[in-house]
Amino acid sequence: MATLGDQIVVKATYSRSERSSRDLAAFAESTLGPNAINPSIYHDADPQNSIDALLARSDIDAVIVILPITKQPEIILKALAAGKHVLSEKPVAKDVATGIDLVRKYVSEYRPKGLVWRVAENYEYEPAYREAGQLVRDGQIGRVISFSATGSIPISKDNKYYKTDWRTVPDVS
Secondary structure, rough: OHHHHHHOOOOEEEOOOOOHHHHHHHHHHHHHHHOOOEEEEEEEOOHHHHHHHOOOOOOOOEEEEEOOOOOOOHHHHHHHHHOOOOEEOOOOOOHHHHHHHHHHHHHHHHHHHOOOOOOOOHHHHHHHHHHHHHHHHHOOOOOOOOOOOOOOOOOOOOOOOOOHHHHHHOOOO
């Protein structure tokens, strides 16, 4: 079975700061080895190496967007407009209205062009969900008329993830 590192090549990194972009490139090189050799550095301080310059590259097929919640919709749409496939983090927007608008734009403008936008969500790969899906596809449980799933992961105030920056200060993470 192929690993993620076998399937992707990191050609460039972008962050709002040069230092952060360089750190990300170094991490990619140390983690992915030959699949991330000397990635180009893009950041907001240099207009010639901005996000727009990165997205203009014809050798970039897809981008992974891991930015603060309030910045994600703009960059997701910018990447899609540049013809790039996008994998973004969750939550995708600061509020429901912005998220719905983002999804509607993707569905109406970019999905018809064959572009893929996915949100990095791990539950679709959970073994129980995959097994349930296979049972439905195989017709082993009869005709499905409706489906609902509810999950709850309680996080108490003393949990280390409760007060993380991305939850409490969306523009910082």
